[in-house]
Amino acid sequence: VKKELKRLPPSPPRLPILGNLHQLGALPHSSLCQLSRKYGPVLLLQLGRVPVVIVSSAEAAREVLKFNDLACCSRPQLAGAGRLSYNYLDVAFSPYSEYWREIRKICVLELFSVKRVKSFRFVREDEVASLMDSISQLSSSETPVNVTEKVFSLTGSIIFRTAFGKCFQGSEFDRTKFYELVHDAETVAGRFSADEYFPGLGWILDRINGHNERVERVFHELDTLFQQVIDNHLKPRRTKPQEDIIDVMLRIEKEQIEDGHAWLTKNHIKAVLLNMFLGGVDTSALVVNWAMAELSRKPRLMKKAQDEVRRIVGKKGRVTETDLDQLLFLKMVIKETLRLHPPAPLLIARETMSHFKINGYNIYPKTLIQINAWAIARDPQYWKNPEEFSPERFIDNTVDFKGQHFEFLPFGTGRRGCPALYMGTVTSELLLANLLYCFDWKLPGGMKEADINMEELAGHCLTLSKKTPVLLVPVKYLHDQASEYTI
Ligand code: HEM
Numbered sequence: 001v002k003k004e005l006k007r008l009p010p011s012p013p014r015l016p017i018l019g020n021l022h023q024l025g026a027l028p029h030s031s032l033c034q035l036s037r038k039y040g041p042v043l044l045l046q047l048g049r050v051p052v053v054i055v056s057s058a059e060a061a062r063e064v065l066k067f068n069d070l071a072c073c074s075r076p077q078l079a080g081a082g083r084l085s086y087n088y089l090d091v092a093f094s095p096y097s098e099y100w101r102e103i104r105k106i107c108v109l110e111l112f113s114v115k116r117v118k119s120f121r122f123v124r125e126d127e128v129a130s131l132m133d134s135i136s137q138l139s140s141s142e143t144p145v146n147v148t149e150k151v152f153s154l155t156g157s158i159i160f161r162t163a164f165g166k167c168f169q170g171s172e173f174d175r176t177k178f179y180e181l182v183h184d185a186e187t188v189a190g191r192f193s194a195d196e197y198f199p200g201l202g203w204i205l206d207r208i209n210g211h212n213e214r215v216e217r218v219f220h221e222l223d224t225l226f227q228q229v230i231d232n233h234l235k236p237r238r239t240k241p242q243e244d245i246i247d248v249m250l251r252i253e254k255e256q257i258e259d260g261h262a263w264l265t266k267n268h269i270k271a272v273l274l275n276m277f278l279g280g281v282d283t284s285a286l287v288v289n290w291a292m293a294e295l296s297r298k299p300r301l302m303k304k305a306q307d308e309v310r311r312i313v314g315k316k317g318r319v320t321e322t323d324l325d326q327l328l329f330l331k332m333v334i335k336e337t338l339r340l341h342p343p344a345p346l347l348i349a350r351e352t353m354s355h356f357k358i359n360g361y362n363i364y365p366k367t368l369i370q371i372n373a374w375a376i377a378r379d380p381q382y383w384k385n386p387e388e389f390s391p392e393r394f395i396d397n398t399v400d401f402k403g404q405h406f407e408f409l410p411f412g413t414g415r416r417g418c419p420a421l422y423m424g425t426v427t428s429e430l431l432l433a434n435l436l437y438c439f440d441w442k443l444p445g446g447m448k449e450a451d452i453n454m455e456e457l458a459g460h461c462l463t464l465s466k467k468t469p470v471l472l473v474p475v476k477y478l479h480d481q482a483s484e485y486t487i
Contacts, residue, residue, distance in 0.1 A: 009040070012039060021047050090271035146471055155281050222274060286343040294337060295333065306436045310437060339410070342409075
């Protein structure tokens with residue numbers, strides 16, 4: 001019986017104190033992929049004092065996310081995330097509880113439902129049109145455009161306007177400062193502090209490297225921003241052409257008070273706003289950025305995607321969301337990008353609440369679970385020529401990313417799966433379609449396709465960025481006739 005209880009997943013050898021921390025490397029998803037090839041698809045690591053199980057096969061991911069989803073649908077309580085989320089009043093970092101179920105219900109039914117996301121269609125189309133305009137002006141100079149910067153600024157503007165109801169232009173917020181704040185928040189929220197790896201000792205390191213100070217600064221800057229926007233929404237004579245996310249949450253707060261069972265407060269609203277900025281800005285932008293890099297390396301695929309969008313959209317002047325359903329090849333490009341470059345390669349860490357087994361191995365409560373979605377989506381067991389960017393692999397192939405196919409999980413699945421899958425994909429599709437419809441893209445002088453650097457950026461904790469920006473020269477595409485709309 002004792003032996004059976006001890007049947008733990010295999011582990012690589014450990015160092016004293018550090019455990020396996022030194023084996024994570026600069027790109028943990030990639031180092032962990034190597035380790036699981038050696039030790040198996042269910043691997044137990046000891047990161048400082050924290051036991052972590054790494055799951056790297058579709059079968060084991062199904063065991064975890066389908067058959068044992070309830071046992072492992074909590075999150076580890078990290079101090080940075082806790083502080084930024086007003087002590088876990090958010091959705092993403094909140095541990096499993098009755099409260100989390102209620103707030104998640106609001107997200108799924110009210111904030112990120114297809115109907116609500118469609119109500120913000122005008123925001124996305126308007127922001128994309130402004131971006132096309134600004135690239136168009138640059139296109140006459142034949143100089144490279146920093147596509148990466150443009151794409152991130154677009155998704156930032158979209159989330160800002162969807163949440164707050166106003167654009168950066170004419171608002172009191174500095175766009176660059178805002179992005180820095182979102183990136184800082186992402187870094188401090190997704191990272192274990194030294195104290196969490198080494199309880200009792202690590203706090204010294206946290207103090208020396210300024211971790212705690214940074215968390216406090218980010219918290220106060222975000223809190224001031226959110227409070228300011230909420231106060232503006234509460235002004236009595238505010239004109240409200242269309243409900244934004246803050247309006248929706250203030251309405252729910254009011255309805256709860258009227259019904260006599262109020263629990264939503266301004267701090268809950270701020271915590272959910274934090275999730276929107278952390279979950280929504282980088283993810284959709286990363287997809288478009290990687291897609292543009294991949295297509296620039298393969299002119300045949302770039303042309304195929306451009307021909308499709310130009311044929312379907314014709315001379316309309318811009319792609320709108322009603323066109324997207326017909327853009328079958330473009331959707332395959334997005335899918336293939338999500339396969340090779342999932343924005344959250346290890347999903348978001350889960351924490352187990354009770355004992356269960358995977359592949360016969362015992363997994364105990366308070367263990368962290370990381371699903372290596374990046375490794376699974378590159379496993380030759382499920383994917384032919386897995387390292388090759390080939391959108392055509394999805395022709396006559398029903399595998400998709402909605403959570404039923406465990407070899408392809410860029411949005412996770414189960415109770416903790418991404419509640420904003422539609423918002424993320426529609427934003428990426430609309431942006432990529434317009435970039436391909438409006439412009440031809442040339443490589444900067446003297447550069448060849450093979451010179452494009454596809455390395456991943458080391459050191460980011462939750463998301464997977466490209467190491468170098470995508471720089472391309474836009475050439476305005478002249479659709480046969482005068483366009484109906486300006487671009
Ligand atoms: C291409 C775009 C996106 C990708 C690839 C993506 C991916 C993910 C992943 C992998 C998770 C963790 C799933 C798990 O633990 O099983 C997640 C959770 C989450 N995402 Fe997304 N996401 C995207 C867009 C968005 C957007 C636009 C928002 C909101 C504006 C958002 C909000 C959230 C939230 C709140 C959670 C936490 C859910 C929970 O813990 O219950 N995501 N997302």
